[in-house]
Amino acid sequence: MKFTTAGVTLVAAAFALAGCGEQKPPAKADAGQAAPASGGVEVRIGHAGPTTGGIAHLGKDNENGAKLAIDEANQAGIKLGGQPAKFVFIGVDDQADPKVGTTVAQKLVDDKVAGVVGHLNSGVSIPASAIYNQAGVPMISGSSTNPQMTEQGFKGVFRVVGRDDQQGPAVASYLASERKPKLVAVIDDATAYGEGIANEVEKTLKAANITVLPREKGTDKTTDWKAVLTKLRGRKPDAVFYGGMDATGGPLLKQGRELGIKAVFAFGDGACTDKMKELAGDASEGLLCSQAGIPPQAASKKFLEAYKKAFNTDPILYAPFTYDAANLLIEAMKKADSADPKKYLPELQKISFNGATGPISFDDKGDRKDAEITIFTMKGGKIEPLAVVKGGKTLPYEEFLKSMGGGK
């Protein structure tokens, strides 16, 4: 027992030491404005995302988006404080690993970046945000959807994509307005994600005067949903919402159809992938599901063309969002006429900007106001965008595309 206590003390001491090392803020007042090279200001903008490993293609996609914005800003010949500004892009690889993420975040801070675009994964963005916050460097993520990121009370942390807890209301309001169910069954997998999104759906449905059956639960390892589904079948719901991942959602959908349940099945983004076709077979046809943000092909034409020209490929997923994030940083600097985070952060907080993904402004927490959520449906084994929900209003996908075509 004594030994254990000693061990704990040692570990605690080690943490305290490590903490001391990290907590020293870079004491330079000119963070972000390195010495001008030749009669101008050099503004460094960082991008952090996984450019190696299993989702390297997504990391690279994000990086390209931010890079494009910076290249365009350099061509535009922006002046800050009366001097020509040169924007320098610094890309780092966080390997989608929270530990590596904090290390590279510290590296960006040491490199005196004026602002950061990133990270890609919520799990990496959250610990890294603490480091940027301490150093007073604003960060804007183009793809982290976990609500916790902007719930920490950090003033310089933003996102241009929707939150997980906006998806529930979006998919529920689509369901309520387009499919008009009278009775809905809600199931979740008893995880923080599944329960969270299911609660939001239930709340929104009830607000729309739709009757919701008592919640049914499985686990994140459930394969046999027949008992739950049989019980639900007896109550004859018009729609079934499931908050959970595709590995459990697939069997649920398959077994539901086998039992002869005719209701509409609606899932969150955890089960909004093409893999649903493999897992549930033909039963997946007609499934409704949601994803935060908009599909890349729905971004503004100007962005799509510039991206294609610069990288000779199409954006995969979140590039329009990181493009907007970098542009927001630059726009705020222009408004404040300075790349000093202390000066341009207030401008960023009250910014109103028309980006590649539509109009952007932030709320008090740093979340995007009226962020878009896209509703998909499974058609011929592939998920296809059906509609975009924005600020509680549903816009059919075709109309949304048209509205974006005339955008920025």
Next chain:
Amino acid sequence: MDTFLQQVINGLTAGSVYAVIALGYTMVYGIIQLINFAHGEVVMIGAMVAFTVINALAPSGLPPLAVVLIGTGCAVAVCMLVGYSMERLAYRPLRGAPRLAPLITAIGVSIILQHFALMIWSRNILAFPQIIESRTYFIAGAAVTNVQLAILAICLALMSALAWLVYRTPLGTAMRATAQNRQVAGLMGIDVNRVIAATFVIGTGLGAVAGVLFGTYYGIAQYTMGSILGLKAFSAAVLGGIGNIPGAMLGGVLLGLVEALGAGYIGDFTDLCQYGWLAGSIEACARDGHFILAGSNYQDVFAFLVLILVLVLRPQGLLGERVGDRA
């Protein structure tokens, strides 16, 4: 009523798969008093092998049924090989050892098999190829699929075949003799090691079929699927009386029924709002009209609740642990 009937059908299907797996536990226990904890992993390997073979043959244009049969055949062959090697390499050297030694070896074998599968098939959830078109029939309002009917028929056939083998053939007689008294059986000219090996091979072959049935029924397979399936089948074997072949069949089917009905109705019974004397004191009742204490996510608990109840109230199981001609 159709809800109840449907739950019974669901329970029978899952239960008959449990029963076939439970047979593997009970046969081995009957003959060498060993709980082969690696049996669940054999079931998993059966599903995985079938997954690979069916995936490879699916685009070949062979009729779907033939592809599934070839897949099942390969799974059975591989699992029988695994079963034989397991007995030969891990358990036979420990034949004279204290009972705890082979038991711990069994847990070791289970971990080895699971990680072996992890290396070959990754940790992802594999979508089991669904090449047999699922058709649903309605009987008195309850849905039955062709896959469910096939599972019931196959399990029934396997159980009958095993009963015939154990009670009507020379090998079965040798198995029962070995189970009764290994020394005396040896003195009577029975090759005891061969009989034990045969028991393992038959048990694992049954396990392989159960793995394929499970994969086809639920549509997924993963390297961890064996542990929970194995534990449930073990509970089923104990429920029926471990070492007792008809007991394992009865135990499996009963366990499936208990699970399905339990998960289907626990939410209704634990909705505290229907009990007037409680409803008044619970805020949620006034707000939502429901306050459910335990929902269907407790489904997996029933198997283990049954296991505990049996061990406490009737340790020898429903049909008795040591009937004269256990095998």
